[in-house]
Amino acid sequence: MIYPTRRAVLAAAAGLPVALIVGVLTPAGWLAGPAWIAAVALALALDALSGGSRGKLSLDAPERPFLSVARTAEAGFTARFAGRAPARAEAALEADPRLGLASPFARGEVEDGAATFGFPLTPERRGDGRLSRLWVRWTGPLGLAWKQKVFALDLDASVGTDVRGVREEAVKMLARDALIGAKSQVDRGEGSEFESLGEFRPGMDRRAIDWKQSARHAHLLAKEFRTERNHHVVLAMDCGRAMCEPVGGAPRIDRAINAGLLLAYACLRSGDRAGFFAFDSAPRLLTGVVGGADAFRQLQHAAGRIDYSTEETNYTLALTTLATKLGRRSLVVVFTDFTDPTAAELMIEASARLMKRHLVLFVIMQDEELEDMVAAEPAAPADVSRAVVAAGLLRERDTVVARLRRLGAHIVEAPAARIGPALINAYVDLKRRELL
Structure with missing residues (x-):
């Protein structure tokens, strides 16, 4: 799709008052209006022809974004121009409302024939979402004509837990x-599960002394425990x-x-x-x-x-x-x-x-x-x-x-x-x- 930019519309509108004045002052001046419109239309056509080609614009295979609730992630896309490329391009994304698309519009500079666009997504609920379509547009050198191409994505984007x-x-x-x-080691000396008997040492809990075994071995023995x-x-x-x-x-x-x-x-x-x-x-x-x-x-x-x-x-x-x-x-x-x-x-x-x-x-x-x-x-x-x-x-x-x-x-x-x-x-x- 090719259509005029705001600059082209303003340029065409700006010449009409001047053409009207010339038409009033001179008998042949009425030709100034159509001539001005034709000049703007010719400039618009030349601008459209000199911009990047729509047929040679391609989109890299997009990666499926990993989305989590309340965590911002970015859906990235890269468009590539073959041949002559513009200085910058714009993009718009259509996405499921569940995905929490903050802004559907993005701008990117064209470097080495490639323009990269990022769209932040902050989902608010879990579930299945979809990225439907991506619009890419750019202008010619004069900025008079928009050239636009639509890419069908049909990309699934599931929202899961964080x-x-x-x-x-x-x-x-x-x-x-x-x-x-x-x-990984056994935590001895604490807990309530019996581990083994050991010699009583200063600092140990006296309640852990096993008096029966201590009497049998003729020295103090205490129970050692581990965490359950x-x-x-x-x-x-x-x-x-x-x-x-x-x-x-x-x-x-x-x-x-x-x-x-x-x-x-x-x-x-x-x-x-x-x-x-x-x-x-x-x-x-x-x-x-x-x-x-x-x-x-x-x-x-x-x-x-x-x-x-x-x-x-x-x-x-x-x-x-x-x-x-x-x-x-x-x-x-x-x-x-x-x-x-x-x-x-x-x-x-x-x-x-x-x-x-x-x-x-x-x-x-x-x-x-x-x-x-x-x-x-x-x-x-x-x-x-x-x-x-x-x-x-x-x-x-x-x-x-x-x-x-x-x-x-x-x-x-x-x-x-x-x-x-x-x-x-x-x-x-x-x-x-x-x-x-």
């Missing part, structure tokens, strides 16, 4: 000193309506999945076993606990199957079903958000039954939007009403959290962006206190 963010947090975690059980391994950790994901609302640019469930994968990585590194359980109005996914070298890959694929839901969460059915599936004492990490007092009451009742046998850890993301409403200085009556409602919701949440703590549940409450490290710290603390 595994890269999990890996980055895992590297930071391993760079710090000593998670419990994260080292092979614990079962179940990551229970609430994927109901409330957890699909965005917080910090990503749905809560995606934040929970990232934190759950990070905890699963820490569990597998420390010798424990981990598994996923997802639920909304009914149980949706139960992987069972897994361990070993390929376990994290299995959990990663399982987390990708956790879908968004518009259903209300049924805590009674979900937690009761989970309790019947667990064959031994486990750490149950519940990722949820509660705004409905009735649903919160049912959750407390179901949690109380689960806590009779298992250790339960609730992970709650701070609602920074509500906190900002409460802290904002009111400038209108609507701001006061908004702050009162937000403060009431925060009080209800604090009440539920206090009741859960009284029942014996452990709580992790942190901003959405820092929920992963806070969860790891809570897991390490539970292991150090030998509560698992």
Whole structure:
């Protein structure tokens, strides 16, 4: 497609008043108008012929972008001109709205006959997207004619969990000193699992002395312990309506999945076993606990199957079903958000039954939007009403959290962006206190 630029239209329009004046002043001046338009049209045609050829423009095979929720990635394209090439070119991209295309337009300088365009993508939800078409246009030397070519892409672009963010947090975690059980050697002298008998040395706990064996061997012997391994950790994901609302640019469930994968990585590194359980109005996914070298890959694929839901969460059915599936004492990490007092009451009742046998850890993301409403200085009556409602919701949440703590549940409450490290710290603390 070839069409005039703004410069060509302005040039044609600028000559018309002059041609009109000449036509009024002289009998043959009426020919000035058509002559000016013909001159502009001729210049436009010459400009179009002297620019890069549309037929010789090609597009390199585009690479499929790796997209993750709330993480910006770039979709790059390279167009190549054969023969004469313009100095610069522009491009426009058609993409699925799910991919979060910040700007559909891009400009690029042409170097050695190639123009590179980058389009930043920041998806807000997981799922399948598509890059449909790419338009490339450029002008001739005079800037009077646009030449445009359309490329059909039909490129699939799936949006998955932020595994890269999990890996980055895992590297930071391993760079710090000593998670419990994260080292390959046996951690003797701590934990509750019996390792062996050894000679009592100054500084050891006197309660570890085995008096019967000491009397038999005629010198003090003490029991040595090691950190217990092979614990079962179940990551229970609430994927109901409330957890699909965005917080910090990503749905809560995606934040929970990232934190759950990070905890699963820490569990597998420390010798424990981990598994996923997802639920909304009914149980949706139960992987069972897994361990070993390929376990994290299995959990990663399982987390990708956790879908968004518009259903209300049924805590009674979900937690009761989970309790019947667990064959031994486990750490149950519940990722949820509660705004409905009735649903919160049912959750407390179901949690109380689960806590009779298992250790339960609730992970709650701070609602920074509500906190900002409460802290904002009111400038209108609507701001006061908004702050009162937000403060009431925060009080209800604090009440539920206090009741859960009284029942014996452990709580992790942190901003959405820092929920992963806070969860790891809570897991390490539970292991150090030998509560698992």
